Amino acid sequence: MEQIKLLKSEIRRLERNQEESAANVEHLKNVLLQFIFLKPGSERESLLPVINMMLQLSPEEKGKLAAVAQGG
Template sequence: MKPSPLPLVKLLSTGPEDTVHSKELTELEVETLKENMSTAHKRIEHLTELSSENEATVMRLEEQAKILKEEIRRLERNQQREKEAANMEYLKNILLKFLSLKVGDERQQLVPLLTTMLKLSPEEKTTLDAAA
């Protein structure tokens, strides 16, 4: 059974010798307090260990996330290269077609396409028009 706390008025009106400390603790109470302290220390140690494990897990997961993000960026760059390679094949075919045709309307129809794909300046477009 726990002793009830003193009311504030009584606590303020009594001296230090009249407070809770004036009562002697029994051996049973001392033993109970020691057990409670031991249990509390074990819980603290356990929670500290769990906290350390959680911190290690968080660090490992952050490192994995960093690696995965780098891998995603690498894959995106590879996809862009593949896309550009497909465009390069298309450009090659159009350029071969342009060179194989005789000067005239068909060659002139390929000029806007080559201008767009090669991102030609107006002066370069004029030169290509003259060649078509």
């Protein structure tokens, strides 16, 4: 009985994690689409911290993305 409770608890935890992951992917998709369709400049640049955080970009990748945001 104890093992059943433990397994049910683990299933609920995994389901919550899956829901959170799906929400994060949806948010990332929306941010990236917004970045792609905005004109280069400050609006695009304002999305850089969000993209950097979500994708955990390296310093080199951050630099490349910043150049794209500025239109380069």
